[in-house]
């Protein structure tokens with residue numbers, strides 16, 4: 195099975211978040227929990243459901259990623275932009291921090 | 292300008308309080324996202340890629356310095372120091388946080404602004420000609436009727452849950468600057484043979500995945516029947532419009548599937564039934580609203596200004612700006628000054644908080660406290676004395692707002708695209724920026740002449756690519772950004788949908804492709820007098836295709 199993580203937007207400010215290694219919703223892709231089997235996927239979805247029910251996040255979905263020496267890599271322009279910020283304003287979004 | 296009456300301010304104020312309560316309930320968990328989403332959309336609040344996005348209405352594109360300053364304040368305090376002007380005379384904030392939204396709406400209400408009717412399946416903010424009340428070619432001021440439509444449509448119980456969103460535009464001039472033929476209803480004010488003023492009514496225009504030019508449903512509608520006729524159209528649509536498939540739910544599909552003849556019959560029958568009801572506009576009410584839009588106290592001036600002529604002779608930058616951005620006014624000694632929000636290499640429609648304040652100051656001092664937002668994502672100072680134009684230009688120039696390019700290739704419409712929008716296939720803004728850099732030479736732009744280039748990041752067509760002389764549409768090819776080119780679209784009174792020229796281009800080759808299209812035009816045109824669109828209409832796609840895919 196392909197490598198996957200789960201992502202969403204934070205309810206309060208819309209910030210892009212990922213479910214991290216220790217079950218927190220974090221802002222950085224690099225710390226996202228990756229899974230590669232059906233059980234892992236089910237766990238991610240269950241965690242997202244719980245977080246949606248407790249007003250932490252909205253619009254959670256699974257996304258495929260790759261992992262190389264530098265860490266987790268996105269596989270589409272859209273996810274790259276979500277992970278960093280607008281490509282036309284480097285002073286905005288995650289890339290600015 | 293229109294001023295809120297008691298009813299308007301109560302309504303807006305109540306809406307703010309309701310929404311404050313809804314946001315609190317959402318945060319506390321008493322509302323789920325599914326319950327909250329339609330409520331937030333009724334108040335202009337979307338969730339985008341990186342954050343929430345708040346869309347604020349500028350009814351018929353007219354606003355004043357206090358409103359602009361408030362918008363600047365909101366950009367500074369609750370957002371990231373800028374705002375984005377859209378193609379429907381709205382303004383968007385890209386980074387507000389949820390808990391601040393009710394307070395932002397309250398701040399807006401203090402200057403008679405709101406975000407109502409900027410999203411959702413309702414009758415949206417009615418748009419109009421940005422030169423209304425100032426244009427030399429105007430029959431009557433369209434904003435009067437936009438305001439009447441606003442009062443009728445806000446809160447109209449029958450039309451709050453339409454099959455799909457519904458967009459109306461009104462023009463009062465012979466040149467259509469409001470793109471009325473790509474709206475669900477487009478109204479053109481006209482005079483009939485007897486000299487009476489009324490409306491030519493168009494219905495079923497739209498863009499999106501099935502672009503269509505509106506069809507004329509009535510050649511002349513006496514103005515007192517405006518609301519009954521609109522109500523008849525909306526009622527027929529509300530009853531017959533499809534609700535099973537959101538892509539087939541717009542009135543354009545109904546017009547297409549039912550045929551304009553049959554639909555006209557239904558509309559006219561319904562109208563006959565209700566035309567003499569309470570919806571018949573009392574002409575004194577029209578007059579009352581007309582008073583709000585009375586012409587400012589223009590001075591009696593000479594048609595020419597010596598100062599203006601001297602400066603135009605002395606200052607090349609000013610001369611270029613006048614040539615591109617300044618338009619004839621109906622009153623002698625005045626001019627309409629366009630402020631381009633397309634400086635070289637910047638995101639079309641974006642403006643910083645401090646630039647907004649510069650525009651506010653200029654409006655107050657030099658333009659009877661009036662500003663306009665255009666559907667082409669620019670701003671207008673509608674009533675500037677020729678004597679003051681150089682001063683206005685100089686101040687704009689210092690603020691980075693004096694780009695001379697109105698109607699030229701670098702004055703593009705571009706939607707937010709994949710840099711912000713959750714629905715996008717591809718980025719729009721960097722493509723626009725690259726094109727604007729490629730064509731930055733103003734002499735070259737003047738030589739190319741009028742050319743409307745419009746870019747959308749997906750088939751929803753927020754960037755109006757279907758009606759661009761050159762249209763660019765972002766498509767997804769196996770996860771990569773590609774761009775399809777259409778040619779020959781047009782949004783004015785000769786509206787047309789552009790034709791796809793051929794296979795799409797990669798992100799790295801789209802700017803070259805646009806340049807090839809432009810160079811082809813330069814080679815084939817019958818002299819400078821033949822515009823891009825005229826040349827295209829003469830020769831069609833073939834020569835462009837040949838050069839692009841050689």
Ligand code: HEM
Nearest residue numbers: 377378379473497498499500705706707712714751752753
């Ligand atoms: C960034 C958030 C936005 C979202 C989620 C969004 C979504 C959409 C969708 C789904 C449609 C297609 C509707 C249909 O075919 O029924 C649409 C159409 C449109 N949008 Fe947007 N849009 C956004 C931003 C904008 C902006 C920034 C502008 C102006 C620059 C804009 C102006 C329009 C226009 C003019 C249309 C075409 C209307 C028609 O179908 O006739 N939108 N939008």
Ligand code: SF4
Nearest residue numbers: 706712715748749753
């Ligand atoms: S055209 Fe598509 S990409 Fe552009 S703003 Fe509209 S929905 Fe987003």
